[in-house]
Amino acid sequence: MEPFDLYSPLIDADPFPYYAVLREKFPCYWSEGAKLWILSRYHDIVEAARDWQTFSSAQGNMIDELPGRAGSTLGTTDPPRHDRLRALSQAAFLKRNLDRMVEPTLEIADRSLDRIAEQDSFEFINDFSSQITVGLLFRTMGLPARDHADIRRKVILAVSTDKAAKGRTPEHIAAFKDLSDFLTAEVAARRANPTDDLITHLAEAEIDGDRLSEREVVLTTATFVMAGVESLSSFMSMFALNLHDYPDARRRLVADPALIAPAIEESLRFNTSAQRFKRTATRDVELHGQTIHAGDKVALAFGSGNRDERKFPDADSFDIDRRPQGHLGFGSGKHFCLGSQMARLVTEVAMRRFLERVPDYHLTVDKVAWNSSSNFRSPSALPFARGADAEAQSRAGSNSSARS
Numbered sequence: 001m002e003p004f005d006l007y008s009p010l011i012d013a014d015p016f017p018y019y020a021v022l023r024e025k026f027p028c029y030w031s032e033g034a035k036l037w038i039l040s041r042y043h044d045i046v047e048a049a050r051d052w053q054t055f056s057s058a059q060g061n062m063i064d065e066l067p068g069r070a071g072s073t074l075g076t077t078d079p080p081r082h083d084r085l086r087a088l089s090q091a092a093f094l095k096r097n098l099d100r101m102v103e104p105t106l107e108i109a110d111r112s113l114d115r116i117a118e119q120d121s122f123e124f125i126n127d128f129s130s131q132i133t134v135g136l137l138f139r140t141m142g143l144p145a146r147d148h149a150d151i152r153r154k155v156i157l158a159v160s161t162d163k164a165a166k167g168r169t170p171e172h173i174a175a176f177k178d179l180s181d182f183l184t185a186e187v188a189a190r191r192a193n194p195t196d197d198l199i200t201h202l203a204e205a206e207i208d209g210d211r212l213s214e215r216e217v218v219l220t221t222a223t224f225v226m227a228g229v230e231s232l233s234s235f236m237s238m239f240a241l242n243l244h245d246y247p248d249a250r251r252r253l254v255a256d257p258a259l260i261a262p263a264i265e266e267s268l269r270f271n272t273s274a275q276r277f278k279r280t281a282t283r284d285v286e287l288h289g290q291t292i293h294a295g296d297k298v299a300l301a302f303g304s305g306n307r308d309e310r311k312f313p314d315a316d317s318f319d320i321d322r323r324p325q326g327h328l329g330f331g332s333g334k335h336f337c338l339g340s341q342m343a344r345l346v347t348e349v350a351m352r353r354f355l356e357r358v359p360d361y362h363l364t365v366d367k368v369a370w371n372s373s374s375n376f377r378s379p380s381a382l383p384f385a386r387g388a389d390a391e392a393q394s395r396a397g398s399n400s401s402a403r404s
Helices: 009-013 014-023 042-050 081-094 096-115 126-143 145-159 170-192 198-204 212-245 247-255 255-271 340-357 390-403
Strands: 028-031 034-040 121-124 276-281 286-289 290-292 297-301 361-362 383-386
Touching: 028 042, 028 290, 034 042, 034 340, 081 145, 081 276, 096 126, 121 126, 126 145, 126 198, 126 340, 145 212, 145 340, 145 383, 170 212, 198 212, 198 390, 212 247, 212 255, 212 340, 247 255, 247 340, 255 286, 255 340
Parallel strands: 034 297
Antiparallel strands: 028 034, 121 383, 276 297, 286 290, 361 383
8 A cells, every 4th residue: 555545534534644654754755646746744845835936836726626726816826926816815804803703703602502501412513613613704704694504515525525536526526616606696796785794805905906806806705715614613623622632631721721822723733624735846856866847746745744753842742832833734835824813813712612611521432534635634523422421531542643
């Protein structure tokens, strides 16, 4: 078996032992199954992420790219076009002051926790994390609440891959098209009747007379929706899972909520949902005795870089006292995540409230189910029960390495 098969369910469940083999033996590894190179060491990943002239995003940043994205979004353009898109998007984003996120986050969290309090068990993603992220996203963008479940389903499909097909299927592509069509209609509605929401701000953003085109507004909106629905919810879910697997850390956060902010940074390092993103080489590059040729696809394995002992001593330990400066949980270089501060804030506010009201919880299954994706790593469900459970915590202690 090849050391790293992007389409193996084993990679979804636990990529970290495979990453360790890559870092030590194959730091510049050609994956025949995926037809791309994989960079796994922290230094190589950061250098490639910063060198956009050599490692371009303009042909797409998803390993199995969706039609129509490449060259038209923040993540799939290079400077100077990327700088223009980022500046205009940031101008729209900044109109939505971060402080305005706190109250609605608490409101949705409390409403979700009220429902959870009525049950002995709950599913963290459906009952809490996605309630917050999708609800907050829809408020920020002014999207109709009735479409929550349908949009979430489409986003999950759009970022997923099929193991047997080793890529996207027509169902995945249709889900992205449906999402784009839905957002195209929403953008047109804002053009006709502007409101105080992020879509309107994107449509109206202007710097020195330059504005986003209609297509750019739609695809930028789609990027925000996909990031909010999948990435932020998955990150919050990963954080909850890490705290389940490390109950001593959870108890410390319950006793001292001020530790939640640094614990979030460690969770981003230890178990980021954004595991791998693609670049395309624009010239031949010699690296670790291998030749990456111009035109070759290259995967930057951020999840592996975050576990590189050369950068982070004792990297396979979840240590909330660590200050993981330079972690790759939000990427690196020109494409560092635009919504990183919002993601940090929403997660901190939501998880503070969650731990206040649910200080002890445990998994009700022996094995976590994972979504199938060549880019992301996220649980498809986290069935929890309230309260401590000695047997479950024993399982967590023995199984945490297989989830982390």
